Amino acid sequence: MIQTDICIIGAGPVGLFSVFEAGLLKLRCHLVDALPQVGGQLSEIYPKKPIYDIPGFPTVKAQELVDNLMEQIKPFNPTFTLGERLDTMEKTATGFQLKTSDGTEIDCKVVVIAGGLGCFEPRKPPIVDIAKFEGKGVHYMVKDPETFRDKNVILAGGGDSALDWTIELSKIAKKITLIHRNETFRGAPDSAEKVFDLAKEGKINLLLKSNLTSVSGNGKLNAVKVQGADKSELELEADYLIPLFGLSPKLGPIAEWGLSIDKNAIEVNTTDYSTNIPGVYAIGDINTYPGKLKLILCGFHEGALMAQSAFKHIYPDKHLSFKYTTVNGIESF
Amino acid sequence: MADIKIRVQDYTGEIKEIEAPTDMNLSLMELLKANEYPVLATCGGMALCATCHVKVEEGFEKLSESGDNELDMIDTLPNAEYNSRLACQLRLNDAMDGMLVRLAADENDL
Numbered sequence: 001m002i003q004t005d006i007c008i009i010g011a012g013p014v015g016l017f018s019v020f021e022a023g024l025l026k027l028r029c030h031l032v033d034a035l036p037q038v039g040g041q042l043s044e045i046y047p048k049k050p051i052y053d054i055p056g057f058p059t060v061k062a063q064e065l066v067d068n069l070m071e072q073i074k075p076f077n078p079t080f081t082l083g084e085r086l087d088t089m090e091k092t093a094t095g096f097q098l099k100t101s102d103g104t105e106i107d108c109k110v111v112v113i114a115g116g117l118g119c120f121e122p123r124k125p126p127i128v129d130i131a132k133f134e135g136k137g138v139h140y141m142v143k144d145p146e147t148f149r150d151k152n153v154i155l156a157g158g159g160d161s162a163l164d165w166t167i168e169l170s171k172i173a174k175k176i177t178l179i180h181r182n183e184t185f186r187g188a189p190d191s192a193e194k195v196f197d198l199a200k201e202g203k204i205n206l207l208l209k210s211n212l213t214s215v216s217g218n219g220k221l222n223a224v225k226v227q228g229a230d231k232s233e234l235e236l237e238a239d240y241l242i243p244l245f246g247l248s249p250k251l252g253p254i255a256e257w258g259l260s261i262d263k264n265a266i267e268v269n270t271t272d273y274s275t276n277i278p279g280v281y282a283i284g285d286i287n288t289y290p291g292k293l294k295l296i297l298c299g300f301h302e303g304a305l306m307a308q309s310a311f312k313h314i315y316p317d318k319h320l321s322f323k324y325t326t327v328n329g330i331e332s333f
Numbered sequence: 334m335a336d337i338k339i340r341v342q343d344y345t346g347e348i349k350e351i352e353a354p355t356d357m358n359l360s361l362m363e364l365l366k367a368n369e370y371p372v373l374a375t376c377g378g379m380a381l382c383a384t385c386h387v388k389v390e391e392g393f394e395k396l397s398e399s400g401d402n403e404l405d406m407i408d409t410l411p412n413a414e415y416n417s418r419l420a421c422q423l424r425l426n427d428a429m430d431g432m433l434v435r436l437a438a439d440e441n442d443l
Contacts, residue, residue: 003370045381073344117375117382124413126440159409186408212411248439249382264373264442285377294377 002079004030006310007098007108009086009254012040014284014299015114015301016069016078020252021307023076024325026333027314031078032098032108034085039066040116053297065296067217075332082104084120087253095279112308113259113266113275113282117249125156125243130215138241142169150174152237156212157244158182163191165242170204177233177236179212179226207234215241243331245261251286262288273302279313337430342390344436345372355425361387361434362421373442376414378421380406382443385420392432396423405419 006022008015011033019029031232037043039062042051047063054060060068084100095109103284122140130138142148142165149172155162158180161323164187166178178195185192199206209229217225224241226234260267260276265288268275283306284299292298311320337355342348351368353359362385365372373384380402389396393416399407403422407413417437423429 041379046380122343123383123409123411123439156411157409159405179414181411182408186405243411244410248384248442263371264375265408310364 002030002081002104002106003026003204004079004106005314006030006110006112007096007106008112008114008286009098010032010040010114010116010286011035011080012114012116012284013042013065013069013296014116014303015040015112016066016073016124017300018112018114018283018303018307019073019076019078020069020303020311021304023073023333024323025311025320026109026331027307027311028333029076029078030081030108032081032084032086032100032104032106034083034101037153038080038082039063040068044067053295054294055297064244075330077333084136085252087258089280109279109314111280112303112306112310113254113284113286114284114303115251115254115286116284118264119250119252120247120252121250121252122243123248125203125212127212127215127243130243131219133217133241135214136219137217137239138215138243140243140307143220145169145172148173148233148240150241153177153234153240153242154179154238155242155244156180157246158185158187159244159246160187160191162244163187163195165244166204167191167194167198168331170198175205176203177207179207179210181209181211183208187256197246206253212243220249265292271305273306274309281310337425337427338405338427339425339443340391340431341365341368341370341432342435345383350398353425353429355427355429357425359425360421361385361425362419362427363424368435370434372420372438374421376421380419380422382442383407383410383419384438386410386437386439387417387418387420387434388414388437389418390433390435393418395428395432396397406419406424410439412439433434 005027006029008031011031042062050059084102088099098106152175153173154177157178170176198204210226213227216226265283269289270289272312282301285294376382407417
C-alpha cells in the first residue's frame with residue numbers, strides 16, 4: 001500500500017507542476033498515469049511540437065517542457081505508478097483509498113484529478129441495442145484471441161487494428177468477415193495488401209463500401225445486418241462482432257465516483273478548484289467552470305490554488321503563511 | 334471581406350445561418366462552440382477526439398484538403414462519409430461563405 005499526502009491522477013504538465021506547488025507546502029505527492037511515461041499528451045502525442053504560450057519561454061518543445069518540469073519537482077521526490085489506470089476511489093476515515101486496474105492501492109489524504117483528456121476508450125458504433133450485446137458477442141477489443149477460435153467472427157473498421165486482427169483471427173476463426181465503409185484502407189499498406197490477398201484466396205469475406213446497421217440475437221448475438229453501397233441489406237450470421245472504430249477520450253471510471261460532471265468534464269469551484277467531494281480537486285483540461293480555457297498556463301495556476309486549499313483540508317488547524325520561493329528558496333524533502 | 338455566413342444544421346435538423354469572422358484565425362469548431370452548439374471539443378482542436386465531426390452538405394469541394402491526422406481520425410469514425418470533416422481542422426476563410434455543415438458527432442459525445 002502506497003501512502004502519501006496527495007495522490008495526483010494524471011502525470012501531464014499540470015499534474016507534474018502541482019507536485020512543486022504542493023512541495024512548497026511540504027505535502028508529498030504520488031502520481032498515477034495510465035500511460036507508461038510521464039508528460040501526458042505532451043509526451044504521447046506531440047513531443048516535438050513547439051509550445052509558444054508558456055510564460056518565460058518564447059518557444060519550448062513539448063517534451064522539453066516535461067523534462068524541465070521533472071527537473072523542477074525533483075527536490076520534492078514525487079513517486080509514480082505508471083501504465084496503470086485508477087479504477088476506484090473510496091472514502092476512508094483519514095482521506096481516500098484508490099485502486100488501479102492492476103490492483104495497486106494508494107492511501108492518501110487528498111485526491112487531485114489532473115487527467116487531461118481522460119482515458120482513451122473504444123468508440124462504439126451508433127447501432128440500436130448494441131449495448132445489450134456487449135460482452136455477449138460484441139467485443140470492442142481482442143483480449144484473448146482464443147475466444148474466437150472456430151467461431152464465426154465479424155470485424156468492422158478500417159484502421160490498423162481492424163486489419164491486424166482480421167489477419168490474426170483468420171488463422172484460428174471458423175469464418176472471418178471484415179466490414180469497411182471505404183474501398184481502401186488507411187492502415188499500414190502491408191496489412192491492407194495482406195487483407196486483400198486473404199479475400200482473394202477466399203480465406204476471409206471482405207465487404208467494402210458497407211456499413212453495419214443492426215445487431216440481433218436472443219440474449220446472445222447471433223446476426224448482424226450490413227448495408228452495402230447500393231443500399232442493399234445483407235444479414236450475416238455471427239458468433240462475435242468486433243467493432244474497431246478507434247479510441248475516443250472519455251472520463252472513464254472517474255465518471256462513476258460521484259463527482260459533478262458537465263459534458264465530460266468535472267465541475268469545480270474556482271476559489272480552489274475543489275469538486276463537490278471535499279478533499280477531491282480537479283485541475284487542468286479535465287475540469288470545467290465558466291470561462292474555462294484549456295491551457296497549460298491555466299492548469300498551472302489551478303494547481304497553485306489547489307495546493308493551498310489541499311493544505312488547509314489536510315491541516316485545518318495549522319496556520320499557512322504564504323512564502324515566495326525568491327525569498328525562501330526551496331526546501332527539498 | 335471580414336465576415337462570411339455559414340449555415341449549420343443541428344441534431345434536430347434545424348438549419349440556422351451564423352456570421353463568421355475570417356480575420357481572427359478561428360476554426361469552425363471554435364465558431365460552433367461560440368454559437369453554443371453542442372460541440373465538446375475534448376481535445377481542444379488537435380484532431381484527436383472527433384467530437385467536432387461535421388458533414389459538409391454544401392461547399393465541401395471548396396474546402397482545403399484534409400491533413401493526414403484528420404483523415405486518420407475520420408477513417409475510424411463509424412458514421413463517417415465522403416463529406417466528413419473535423420471542424421477543428423477548418424480555419425474560417427472566404428471560400429466557406431454559404432457553406433452548409435451538419436453536426437455529426439457520436440451521440441455518446443453530446
